[in-house]
Structures are given as C-alpha cells and as structure tokens.
Amino acid sequence: MMNISTKLTAFLVAFILFIPSQVLADDKAELTALLSEFLDGATRNDPVIHNKYWAEELIYTSSTGKRFGKAELMAGVSSRGELKPEEIGMRYSSEDVQILQYGDTAVVAFTLVGQSDSETLRFLNSGTFIKRNGQWQVVNWQATRLAQ
Numbered sequence: 001m002m003n004i005s006t007k008l009t010a011f012l013v014a015f016i017l018f019i020p021s022q023v024l025a026d027d028k029a030e031l032t033a034l035l036s037e038f039l040d041g042a043t044r045n046d047p048v049i050h051n052k053y054w055a056e057e058l059i060y061t062s063s064t065g066k067r068f069g070k071a072e073l074m075a076g077v078s079s080r081g082e083l084k085p086e087e088i089g090m091r092y093s094s095e096d097v098q099i100l101q102y103g104d105t106a107v108v109a110f111t112l113v114g115q116s117d118s119e120t121l122r123f124l125n126s127g128t129f130i131k132r133n134g135q136w137q138v139v140n141w142q143a144t145r146l147a148q
Contacts, residue, residue: 027136028099031108031129034136039092039112043083050077055130055137063123063143090114090121104131111146122146 034053041049051074054060058070097110106129114121128140 027101027106027131031099031106031136032097035094035097035108035110039094043088043091045077045080045083047074047077047082050074052135053138054141055139057139058141059139060141061143063145090116105129106131106136112143 038049038053041053054070054073056070058073059067060069060073061067091114093113093115095111095113097108099109100107107126108129109124109126112123112125114123122145124144124146126142127138129136130139
C-alpha cells in the first residue's frame with residue numbers, strides 16, 4: 001500500500017509531466033486560431049486585427065525585399081481603410097502550418113495562399129511570436145513569394 005508521501009510524489013510527477021504538454025497544446029491551438037483570425041482580418045484590411053497581431057517593435061521583411069516596422073505597416077493599413085465585402089479582391093488563408101514553441105516564444109511557419117477570381121498566389125511566411133501578459137504578438141515576420 002502506498003503511503004501519503006509516495007502518493008504525493010506520484011501526483012506531483014504526473015502533474016509536472018502533464019501540464020507542460022497540455023500548455024504547449026493549448027498555445028499551439030491559440031496560435032493557430034490567432035493566425036486564422038489575422039488572415040481573415042488581413043483579407044478585410046482590418047486595422048484592429050493588425051494592431052492586435054503586430055508587436056510595437058515589429059521587424060517586417062516583405063516579399064518585395066522591403067523592411068519596416070509596425071508604424072509604417074499600420075500607416076499603410078490605415079491609409080486604405082477596412083474593405084467592404086464587395087471591395088475584397090484577394091482572400092488569404094494558410095496551408096502547411098508548422099509551430100515550434102520555446103516557452104513564451106514561438107515560430108510559426110506556413111504557406112500563405114492568396115486567392116482571387118483570376119489567380120492564386122503562394123508565399124512562404126514565418127513569424128516569431130512572443131507571449132506577453134497572456135497575449136501572443138509577432139515581433140519578426142518574413143514573407144517570400146513561392147517560386148513558380
């Protein structure tokens with residue numbers, strides 16, 4: 001029969017082994033949902049979604065080889081304004097999402113798919129996310145147009 005000390009030790013070991021894997025699974029689900037929410041917002045050019053997604057110290061490298069920060073990115077979003085449904089020409093989604101997590105830091109890599117009535121574009125995107133105050137935000141982003 002197990003004594004109290006043995007039971008407590010067994011419980012603590014089980015707790016320690018279970019919690020980290022559950023936390024990682026929850027974070028991956030949260031990051032996947034955040035990416036989907038962002039791509040829906042990017043389709044509509046939603047400034048609220050953009051502001052939530054990008055950290056203040058963002059370093060963004062575009063598929064055209066330009067590097068800029070959040071202020072410049074948000075200026076571009078704001079200058080266009082949110083699109084009405086009939087103005088949306090390109091819808092964005094993701095494929096082949098991979099998430100590597102290192103505590104409160106995660107790397108999310110995926111294929112960005114831009115679909116319009118006349119074309120489909122694909123980009124290899126990756127972002128480095130930091131979790132602060134319970135919220136994930138991107139601090140670094142890289143977009144590369146997929147070779148045809």
